[in-house]
Amino acid sequence: MELSRLSLSENHFFSTPIPRSSISHRLPTLLSLCTNSRRRRGLCSASNSDTLVAATGKKRNEDDNDLKTWMHKNGLPPCKVVLKDKPSLDDSHKPIHYVAASEDLQVGLSTAANMGLGPVQNKAELLTTNKFSELACLALYLMYEKKQGKKSFWYPYIRELDRQRGRGQLAVESPLLWSESELEYLAGSPLKDEILKRIEGIRKEYNELDTVWFMSGSLFQQYPYDLPTEAFPFEIFKQAFAAVQSCVVHLQNVSLARRFALVPLGPPLLSYCSNCKAMLSAVDGAVELVVDRPYKAGDPIVVWCGPQPNTKLLTNYGFVDEDNSNDRLIVEAALSTEDPQYQDKRMVAQRNGKLSIQTFYVYAGKEREAVSDMIPYLRLGYVTDPSEMQSVISSQGPVCPMSPCMERAVLDQLADYFNTRLAAYPTTLAEDESMLTDGSLNPKRRVATQLVRLEKKMLHACLQATTDFINQLPDHSVSPCPAPYAPSIK
Incomplete structure (x- = not known):
């Protein structure tokens, strides 16, 4: 179906870009986070200090404000999406959330969402060592941010990602978090060996955390905690890595240095789809999505996941697409x-x-x-x-x-x-x-x-x-x- 672009009017369902003058009191935009070192906020998982992905399904005292309410308080105008529940496949875990249309939406609707980009200050300094990937950089930064608990500006978003537990739309975690016996489900597939190699790669990055922490003091100086490997065991770092991997967006129309972003109303709340045309793009300091199909109220909003085979979809997002032409x-x-x-x-x-x-x-x-x-x-x-x-x-x-x-x-x-x-x-x-x-x-x-x-x-x-x-x-x-x-x- 051919896409058409409509102006941002009453039909938008995320938000218009936020003026630069309101940055200190509202959700940071893409450009402000890339250029303003005073608001380098992390965007990953959680609310307690010992895990990035919540380990149990125990009920906790949570603020009445959910993610969307928090975004409205920080500059998100009224919008035509809602967060809905999908039952967890594990009764010990909370239901996952997903973004759905709150009313009927038409093809070509142009939408924008305020967003936060992961830590970019001194990112080049971290990456030039060839020992630390962008995802690992985000995971480390966000683990420290998580330690601030409710003091963190991003606490509501972090709590939301903790609820998701790195689970995609099928409510299944990445195989990076599976046990040895569960990885046997992939016996015979090349993916099993790829997962094991990927885990070893994450372990190598974990072993470099202390070096990176020292090298980029200006990035971590606001966190008066122990060395990374003393503050976070490997399993927690692996959980954080998988959580970041499950929700990071590869933005269009930005430089390579700004391609990785975490969007509050983006994945995994948006469902990935390999045969749609809608994708998230950076436009004037915001993230824009042009929907490629009509939606009925309650339908989950889908976004293109890029030309990825099912091995990548399962590794990164915990799902397999039966109709994936890129498989x-x-x-x-x-x-x-x-x-x-x-x-x-x-x-x-x-x-x-x-x-x-x-x-x-x-x-x-x-x-x-x-x-x-x-x-x-x-x-x-x-x-x-x-x-x-x-x-x-x-x-x-x-x-x-x-x-x-x-x-x-x-x-x-x-x-x-x-x-x-x-x-x-x-x-x-x-x-x-x-x-x-x-x-x-x-x-x-x-x-x-x-x-x-x-x-x-x-x-x-x-x-x-x-x-x-x-x-x-x-x-x-x-x-x-x-x-x-x-x-x-x-």
Whole structure:
């Protein structure tokens, strides 16, 4: 549906930009937080001092003011959204909130939201060490902000993020926070190893916290607390990292230094959607969202999550999108460096836009095209005769079939590869589909099963495409060519 931009009038549902003169008493805007060091406020989770993501579902004495009321008190005009509850999948945790339309909304509605950007003062100083990411910088700063409790200007927003517990729209935490037994739900998927590597990366950043804290004293001087690693154990830092990751916005129309932002009425209160066109953009010191579809009162407001595969959606936001056109598998192929003709083959590969170690992306619904792209590259690795190699070098374009036995060898290697990947999963595709019909299925198990099911569907489609190519061979009795330097595939 084509987007249309309407002027900010009575139909806006967040807020108009706040005048710079009112900064000291109102919610900071994007530009003021980037330039005004007197109002460097953190925006992450919580209200007690020992966790960033609340560890229990115990009822606490909370202010009557919710997030939206707090925003109205600090400059948010009347708006046409409400915060609604979605029951938690765990009875020990509070319901999560989400932003919904308070009345019918039309396509093209242009909206703006006051926002806070994470700490940027001396951020370059922190990041030039190559030991600390922007998300880790935000997590550390916000953990210190959390220690101020109700004294923090951002306490209502911090409390709201604590309620969310880093949970996305399916009320499931990022796998970064799953137990070892829960990570087994991802057995067979490359995501399991990626999560473990990501956790180790977070641990390395945690081990650098004290160094960063000393290096950027001007950023942390207002917090008279112990060294970071003494004040916060690793598990709390990991929770903070996951919480920031679940709600950070990659803004459009800003410099790279300002791309990461935390928006009070943004994610995870806004639902992510991979097939919509609405996105958050910085406009004149505010965040603007142009809705791409009509909404009925009570409908959750959705925003584009960017071209992310489901592995990223699950890691960052705790959900899987069944209709994600950006979902993909990764296949890595590499020419053998022991091949006497390696340099010639490397040159031919580069001439055709490929590398000696080539990554192929298999997108959902485009598996046959991906297999067709892999075959010429694999053929190159099977060339052994020097005269054939000279023919390949002198020709233009991708490597064409050289012989029936080579073609059979290439296709057999691909079929074996896809079968091996499918065999690595402890369950079959049919078993996954049956499991998902169980309404009482553990929420983490459900979202993990959704992910591996979609991976298996892509692998089965790749295997079917390979089988179709094998069936097109003129002579099925031909034995595959020997391949002393066959490319590796992983």
